[in-house]
Amino acid sequence: MFGHIKSTPSASLNWKLITAISVLGFMGMSRGSDEGIISGVSSSKSWLQRFQVQDGSSAQSNVVSMVQLGSIPGSLLAFLVVDQLGRLRTSQICCLLWLVGNTVWITSPGSVGQVLAGRFVSGLGIGGFPVVCPTFLAEIAPATVRGAAVGAFSSSVYIAILIGYSVNYGVSLHYDDTDERIWKIPVAVNFIFAGLALMGTLAIRESPRWLLGKAREEEAIGNLCWYRGLPDDHPFIKEELEGIRTQTGMERQASELANKPGTTRLVELFSKSSNLYRLFVIGFGIQILGQWSGGGSLTIYAPKIINLVEKTSDTTLFTT
Structure with a gap:
């Protein structure tokens, strides 16, 4: 293990790689930002009055959960197109959906339907990020920092939750609870995150690996050298390219033998017992246990839960 770490040239841990990890890791803020912000926005008196929604009603719950609902088809769509359009292009589309959805939401003239539509569109983009970004990060990072690179995406979720809570608390201190800025400013924070991403x-x-999989070898070598800060004749580049070629070659051969269209992968996901095990036991199991631990459910409804014992809104938001 330590020999492998020492064999990684220091030049491969450069500002270009750090920039890529920061950008892709930053996209994890999409989920955390929404969870942190919507927790306060949907309970604010100004928002409830503006959209004529009763606190604790099904309409309020629908608004809160619409991003999660949109994330389901968003993740499935990303799964279907990420190998066709590429990691970078798919991540850009997710950013655009996130921006468009928030624009539709914040410009609503008091229409709950428009808010629902906007949050659903945002959910499409937010749901695509966890499909694209960890894969993208794993493919561009050297093996010695791959875990840390992928972890940057997960970490940014919780950083954004904290920022969302803080923004809600900040506006509650400076604006009256009937002022529309008390919910518009937190929602507008999403434009900063999405725009920067x-x-x-x-x-x-x-991703060089994706390019090699598409037989775009010259471009793949150029991108790998760019990420590693090394010339194409460096032994480290040659070794990594050989490993990628071997793996992508096996995948391409298996795909050609199967002679199946891309959409068939979705059918196989639910028809093969091995895939069903990964989907339900590993995939769904992790999500269920994650929700039971408080992720998502607790972060979104924390102000309401804390309000059971805290009676003032400022104290509730601060405690959250």
Whole structure:
């Protein structure tokens, strides 16, 4: 293990790689930002009055959960197109959906239907990020920092939850609870996150592994050298390319033998016992245990839960 770490050239841990990890890791803020912000926004008196929604009603619950609902088809769509369009292009589309959804939401003239539509569109983008970003990060990072690179995406979720809570608390201190800015400012924070993420994608390059899988070898070698800060004749580059070629070659051969269209992968996901095990036992199991631990359910409804013992809104938001 330590020999492997020492064999990784220091040049491969450069600002280009750090930039890419930061940009893709930053996209995890999409989930955390929404969970932290909506927890306060949907309970604010100004928002409830503006959209004529009763606190604790099904309409309020629908607004809160619409991003999660949109994330389901969003993740499935990303699963279907990420190998066709590429990691970089798919992540950019997710950023655009996130931006468009928030624009539809914040410009609503008091229409709950428009809010639901906007949050659903945002959910499409937010649901795509966990499909694209960890894969993208794993493919561009050297093996010695791959775990830390993928972990940056998960960490940003919780950082964004804290920021969302803090923004809600901050506006509650400076604006009256009937002022519309008390919910518009927190929602507008999403534009900062989404805008920075989208601009960041312009500073990074496509995954070399994906390019090799598409037989775009020259471009793949150029991108790998760019990420590693090494020439194409460096032994480290040659060794990594050989490993990628071997793996992508096996995958391409298996795909050709199967002679199946891309959409068939979705059918196989639910028809093969091995895939069902991964889907239900590992995939769904992790999500269920994650929700039971408080992730998502607790973060979204924390102000309401804490309000059971805290009687003032400022104290509740601070405690949250």
